[in-house]
Amino acid sequence: MDFSFETVPTFVWVLIAIYFIYWIKNPRLSKNEPPMVPYKIPIIGHTLNYLIDAENFLIECRQKVTTIAGNEAAHEVYKHDDTFNLLSATRDTFPLYRVLKSFDNPETMERVVKTIREGITAKLPLYTGRMQKQLMISINKEIGDCSNPKLIITANGNFSSMIARPVADILGQEISKKEDVIKAFADFTKDFGSILAIPPIFSFIHPKLHTQVITLPLRFGWNPIGKHVITLKKHLKPVLEKRLKDKEILGDKYEPPLDIIEYLLNNPEYETKVVTDDYLNEICEFLFIIIVTSIHTTSRHLTSALYDFAGRPELWEDIYEEQVRIDKECNGELSPQHIDKMMKLDSFLRESFRNFGTVGRIVQTYLADIHYNTTAYGPEPKSFYPYHGLENNFAASKTDKNYFTFGSGKRACPGRFFAVNEIKTCMHKLILNYHIKTPSGKIEKKIHYGTIAMPPDTGLIFENRKKNKI
Numbered sequence: 186m187d188f189s190f191e192t193v194p195t196f197v198w199v200l201i202a203i204y205f206i207y208w209i210k211n212p213r214l215s216k217n218e219p220p221m222v223p224y225k226i227p228i229i230g231h232t233l234n235y236l237i238d239a240e241n242f243l244i245e246c247r248q249k250v251t252t253i254a255g256n257e258a259a260h261e262v263y264k265h266d267d268t269f270n271l272l273s274a275t276r277d278t279f280p281l282y283r284v285l286k287s288f289d290n291p292e293t294m295e296r297v298v299k300t301i302r303e304g305i306t307a308k309l310p311l312y313t314g315r316m317q318k319q320l321m322i323s324i325n326k327e328i329g330d331c332s333n334p335k336l337i338i339t340a341n342g343n344f345s346s347m348i349a350r351p352v353a354d355i356l357g358q359e360i361s362k363k364e365d366v367i368k369a370f371a372d373f374t375k376d377f378g379s380i381l382a383i384p385p386i387f388s389f390i391h392p393k394l395h396t397q398v399i400t401l402p403l404r405f406g407w408n409p410i411g412k413h414v415i416t417l418k419k420h421l422k423p424v425l426e427k428r429l430k431d432k433e434i435l436g437d438k439y440e441p442p443l444d445i446i447e448y449l450l451n452n453p454e455y456e457t458k459v460v461t462d463d464y465l466n467e468i469c470e471f472l473f474i475i476i477v478t479s480i481h482t483t484s485r486h487l488t489s490a491l492y493d494f495a496g497r498p499e500l501w502e503d504i505y506e507e508q509v510r511i512d513k514e515c516n517g518e519l520s521p522q523h524i525d526k527m528m529k530l531d532s533f534l535r536e537s538f539r540n541f542g543t544v545g546r547i548v549q550t551y552l553a554d555i556h557y558n559t560t561a562y563g564p565e566p567k568s569f570y571p572y573h574g575l576e577n578n579f580a581a582s583k584t585d586k587n588y589f590t591f592g593s594g595k596r597a598c599p600g601r602f603f604a605v606n607e608i609k610t611c612m613h614k615l616i617l618n619y620h621i622k623t624p625s626g627k628i629e630k631k632i633h634y635g636t637i638a639m640p641p642d643t644g645l646i647f648e649n650r651k652k653n654k655i
């Protein structure tokens with residue numbers, strides 16, 4: 186065999202090249218990480234498929250990897266909240282802790298959950314009247330008189346303001362009267378989310394690198410939500426000071442307002458005699474955590490439900506009739522019992538939620554696999570069954586193994602009862618007052634950014650109804 190000196194390095198180079206190709210074609214896993222679908226394109230793996238066609242990409246993953254958190258495995262994942270931690274998953278995908286430090290603190294998050302359960306969910310019946318009033322203020326402001334059909338461009342966040350007003354009222358009655366606070370609450374998540382609009386182009390090297398890149402401006406002092414924090418602090422400080430003073434002067438005669446600020450002032454963890462800067466920051470951050478978890482989610486689901494309604498003329502009369510009947514029964518003043526009686530609307534909403542955001546989520550619950558499983562939803566699981574919930578006695582706020590809109594298990598969304606009541610009340614009033622259509626007269630397509638679904642952006646046409654004509 187003709188063996189020259191040059192042959193050795195060539196041979197070594199070929200070996201190195203083969204090893205390198207093998208290395209980049211096979212994703213690297215640390216101990217205890219779930220298996221991955223083999224890379225399609227070296228280095229960038231599946232980044233393009235994930236961004237452009239997440240729906241089909243996840244179907245492919247489902248076929249190749251059985252442990253994806255889909256219909257069977259997701260239940261196990263949600264049961265083991267000690268191993269699969271929502272907070273640390275959110276840390277990378279929604280790095281709010283860079284500007285709201287306490288968002289990263291598990292203790293604060295526990296207190297937020299407790300506050301929502303005790304201060305909102307448990308008091309829901311007491312908030313119904315106020316919620317209704319606040320929603321009507323928003324509806325008149327954002328949609329108003331539509332004697333002539335009016336196109337409302339939903340992408341402008343009108344529904345965030347609509348949802349923000351009742352939430353502000355529950356957080357602090359005085360601050361909800363300030364229009365700049367409503368705007369701050371409505372825009373907060375969207376403005377922070379602007380950093381997430383950068384496509385995950387560095388994720389193909391490592392997801393953490395993408396997080397590092399998008400948060401770089403935040404680490405250099407840029408704060409997209411700083412102005413909202415300043416607005417809230419400006420209005421919150423005098424409210425806190427006045428309440429502390431009133432309590433001191435009035436003693437037993439002090440009439441505590443029913444809201445979260447008062448709940449915190451009476452809570453041993455947040456009791457104070459003076460409003461220092463540190464105290465103000467702490468309360469302000471706490472309120473913004475509730476804002477971030479409540480407004481964007483609720484307004485996205487409300488908007489999507491309105492599109493689902495507007496694109497399905499066959500449902501209009503039936504659901505409208507239910508609203509008129511309840512409106513007559515309560516004489517325009519809804520009580521919690523009346524909201525419970527909106528059974529067709531509730532069932533319609535559950536179906537709208539099931540069909541929304543169903544591609545997947547960054548926590549990587551494969552929602553489509555759960556929400557479109559044929560065992561629960563029949564051979565055509567992607568069809569819209571407005572009365573599936575009604576026929577099976579499943580309420581829109583009820584979590585179960587085939588319905589993960591609000592998560593599952595111990596960490597299921599604590600605000601879901603409030604969210605569903607708010608959306609139902611809002612839709613009840615909108616359907617009573619307006620004909621609502623899509624511009625095309627058909628069902629509009631949702632928009633997908635990777636695995637995240639957003640409502641369509643064509644806008645909705647509102648036109649005044651002739652009162653109670655059925």
Ligand code: HEM
Binds near residue numbers: 483589
């Ligand atoms: C339609 C509206 C809403 C949707 C679709 C929604 C959905 C969710 C989901 C999927 C989770 C994660 C649950 C899990 O991982 O098991 C969650 C958590 C949470 N949600 Fe909601 N949510 C909504 C409205 C609200 C509202 C109005 C509030 C507050 C009033 C709220 C407060 C929270 C909080 C604090 C958590 C974290 C729970 C924890 O860490 O234990 N959500 N939500």
